[in-house]
Amino acid sequence: MIVSIMKYFYLGTPQKVQYLFHAKYKPSFSPVPKNYQHALSLVFAVKEINENMKILPNISLGIHIYDSYRNAKMTHHNTLKLLSTQERIVPNFKCDKHQHLIAAIGGLDAQISLHMATQLSIHKIPQIAYCVQVPVRNVKIQLPSFYRMVPNEVHQYRGIVYLLQYFQWTWVGIIASDDDDGEKFVRTMITMLSEHGICTAFSKTIPVLSQIMKIAQVLDNLSVANPLVARIMSVINSKVKVYIVNAHVQTTTALKWIIYFYSMLQDMTEVSLGKVWVMTARWDFSAVAMERHFDIQVFHGALSFAIHSNEVPGFSEFLQFLDPDSQKGDDFLRLFWEQAFDCLFPDSAYRKESSDTCTGQERLENIPGTLFEMSMTGQSYSIYNAVHAIAHALQKAFSSKPQPIPQCWTLHPFLRNISFNNSAGDTISFDEEGELVGGFDLINWVTFPNQSFLRVKTGMMDPQALPGKEFTMNEEAITWHSVFNQVLPIAVCNDHCYPGYSRKKKEGEPFCCYDCHPCPEGKISCQKDMDDCLKCPEGQFPNKNQDECLPKNLNFLSFMEPLGITLSVLALSFSLITVLVLRIFIKNQDTPIVKANNRDLTYSLLVSLLLCFLCSLLFIGQPQAVTCYLRQTSFGLIFSVAVSCVLAKTITVVLAFMATKPGSRMRKWVGKRLANSIILGCSLIQSIICAVWLYTTPPFPDLDMYSLAEEIVVECNEGSIIMFYCVLGYLGLLAMVSFTVAFQARKLPDSFNEAKFITFSMLVFCSVWLSFVPPYLSTKGKYMVAVEIFSILASSAGLLGCIFFPKCYIIILRPELNSRDQLIRRNQ
Known part of the structure; x- marks a missing residue:
């Protein structure tokens, strides 16, 4: 449809109730009945403006309507008619001085709009199209007179x-x-x-x-x-x-x-x-x-x-008063009536078999919606707004500079800046591209x-x-x-990858087509169709389905759990046994078996073993700054004292045997001074190592987030692993020296020779700590601590049992053997 808006002057006429209306069609062409509403919305808008005394007083708008027939040749032909007199096509020549072309509206199609614009732009005639697609790129540069009553x-x-x-x-x-x-x-x-x-x-x-x-x-x-x-x-x-x-x-x-x-x-x-x-948006x-x-x-x-779009007041009532016999100048109405009601007027140019006769009394509301609607469609609403935009621009042109006949090209500044509210309550304005501001x-x-x-x-x-x-x-x-069945339709290449899975692209398929792979261990996907699985934040771990992260529990050896209770009971039991052994030795300190094995070294060894059992309790419970500071250093120092006592006892036995030989110079070394020197010297070296460790890189409480998947390991960071192994290495050196010396003296003739028991005890000690290294390195969390506690208890219990059990057996169960005569007899 091609529409021109004409300005028609009524000099001295106070009322605006008439409008010029010409509509032409080809009798051989069968139009779409529903599109006739476009013409009716145009007529309604012009009628509404002409009857409104507040807009363009003393001026009436007239319209010419031509059908483009979706044909380029016919579009050019009808556009030339707009620029010419009504009877002959002579572009830019008008006989009627009272009729002036102000603007053109059209068309519905981008190509038709472009065909019109190529001619209208030459004369700078404003053209307001209602095509959804813009006909060219950079339309405002190529077609500066072109506007669209639709958004981009x-x-x-x-x-x-x-x-x-x-x-x-x-x-x-x-x-x-x-x-x-x-x-x-x-x-x-x-x-x-x-x-x-x-x-x-x-x-x-x-x-x-x-x-x-x-x-x-x-x-x-x-x-x-x-x-x-x-x-x-x-x-x-x-x-x-x-x-x-x-x-x-x-x-x-x-x-x-x-x-x-x-x-x-x-x-x-x-x-x-x-x-x-x-x-x-073109659909209807x-x-x-x-x-x-x-x-x-x-x-x-x-x-x-x-x-x-919105409902325009009065439009439905306007349609109800349409009468095919009363509309003069509208050649479309009778054709529309025949097409819509499937009937023929008696004087119709068409002839169809089995067709009813049109009476003109048929009602539009009875027509199916596919053929005609009583409410204004989106395209009709755009035409209605286009007419009002032209009228408001023309009103502003008269207001800014009164003149008898404004030229069409003078409307452009006012159209570009137009902004008004229509009767439906919508704001109408154009953007910098000449397109409707809207959605x-x-x-x-x-x-x-x-x-x-x-x-x-x-x-x-x-x-x-x-x-x-x-x-x-x-x-x-x-x-x-x-x-x-009112269930949301699904439009995917394949099923969704649900949480716990990630998408993997299929080779040779579009990126929306994929396979679903389970998330690898330690990762989750919490949404559908995730491209990759994600790691949980620190302090959390994936659940079994790997679709969410759960908070990690703290992992440390507690006094309240079975393993912690068991080790605590063992440590206290061995401590009690050590106290009992010490009490037995103190009570029987004057007996030959106690005197024969250096009472002071025996007491020192028992006290150090007692402390060894008790120091294992430092490893149980949540690590704190103090406990981390004391754990390994206390263990290293106390065990150094214990092993030093064993070494001193062994050396004392060897020297005592050598001193019994006639003319031996070893007698001067036999005594408490040598034993104390060995204990103090060996312990001092370990003390220096621990002091350097604590001064440079001391242990501290730490959280290990990664060793265990579902738990946070609360541990004591050793600070310097080198210093830690130095402590263990020095302790192992003392144990090996003591074992070697005891092994050499195991067959010395003596009634109460401790060398045999010391050899066996050190063998147990070394076996325990050599067995400790692999499980200590392979376990994590509280079980690593439990391995160290068990090694402390086992090695200490080995020393206590192998060295003191035989003596307690004689003191308690065989007191007759604990006599000087028996000692002399055995020596002989």
Whole structure:
């Protein structure tokens, strides 16, 4: 449709109740009845302005309407008519001085709009189009007189992406017309979808309508063997659930015919089972008369974007008063009436068999919604706003500089800066690109078997909203196709990877197609379709399903747990036994067996063993700064004293035997001085090592987050592992020296020779600590501490048992052997 707005002067006429209205059509062309509402909205807007004394007083607007027939030649021809006198095409020549072309409105199609703009821009005539897609790039530079009463289509593309992301639809098909417009749409959508993680399962182009109509004319040729039929079948016969359709007029009309053919071939009544149609803003249930019986149930639950619109007061009442016999100058009305009501007027130029006669009393509200709607559609709303924008711009032109006849090019500054509220309450203004400042509504189409339908607004794409709030959705208001049973449709290449799994791309497939692999040990995935599993934060560990992190428990050897209780009881029991042995020796200190083995060394050894048993308690309980400071150093010093006592006892035995030989010089070494020197000297070296350790890098409490998967090891960090092994190494050196000396003296003739017992005790001692190293290095947490405690208790118990058990046996159970006579007899 091509529309021109004419300014018609009534000099001295106070009322504005007339308007000039000419509408022309080709009798041989059958238009879409629903598009007639575009012309009616234009007439209604002009009538509303002419009857409003507040806008353009003493001036009436007139209109010329021409149909472009979607044809470039006819578009150019009718555009020239706007620039010429009504009778002859003489561009830029007007006979009527009272009629002036102010602006043009059109068209619905981007190509038609471009055809108009190439001529109108030469004369700088404002053109307000209502096409959803812009006809050229940098339109304001190439076509400075061009405006659009629709928002930029980029916002619509973004809205489609937001919609797919909202429902997590990542596997979609694209359907477009087989022309430049469709190619541009496919190219743009594939790029945007890919950037937002959505895969295009296929992009199909629908054959042009002329090709499809060839099949309609030869229904006997409906066979899947037909290449064109096979191409048509491939558009619908797909497992893809969501279809994005570029709702170009050619595309939607062809799509309805394709569905019709498909239903005939498949003997189906609902071919879109399992399909969700996502349409662009051009979509509408419009049909020519021969399509009035097409089943629209296949589009039940479809979603489409639409130019934001509101209900215009008075429009429905205006439609109800239409009378095909009273409208003068409107050649479209009678043709629309015949097409919509499937009837003919007596003087009609058409002749059809079995057609009813039009009476002119038929009611528009009885027409199916596919042919005509009583509420204003989005395209009609754009035309209505375009008329008011021109009127407001013209009003500002008169107000700023009164003149008898404003020229059309003088309206551009006012159109660019226009801003007003229409009768529906919406603000109308243009941005710097000459496009409507606004957004798109998201419509859910609910169809019924009687060819009626409802438009349910379920969301909006508002580019002027705050970041993150541009797209809004009311999911509860959506009615899906009955096959989904009101369950959200799923559109993915394969099933989701649920928490605990991550996606692994399939070779040779789009990135939306993937396999699901379990998360590796120590990692989780807490959301669906994660590309990689994540490590838990410090202090947490994965649960069994590896879909969430749980807080780690503290791991340390507690006094309250069975292992800690057992080791504590053992340590206290051995301590008590040591105290009892010490008491026995003190009570029997004057007996030969006690005197013969150096009482002072015996007491020192028993006291050091008692401290060894007790120092193991420092390793039980949650590590603190003091306990970490004392643990290893106390253990190293006390054990050094104990082993030094054993070494002193061994050396004393050896020297005592050597001193009994006649003329031996060893007698001067026999005595307490040598024993004390050995104990003090050996212990002093260990004390120096520990002092250096504590001064340089002392042990401290530490948390080990990684050794155990589900627990935090609370431990004493040794500070310097070298110093720790120096302490153990020196202790091992003393043990080996003591074992070697005792082993050499094991066969010395003596009634109470301790060398034999010392040899065995040191063998036990060395075996325990050599066995300690592997498990100590291989265990973690509290069990590593338990290994060290066990080694302390076992080695100390070995010294206590091997050295003192035989003597206690004689003292308590065989006192007759504990006598001087028995000692002399044994020596002899």
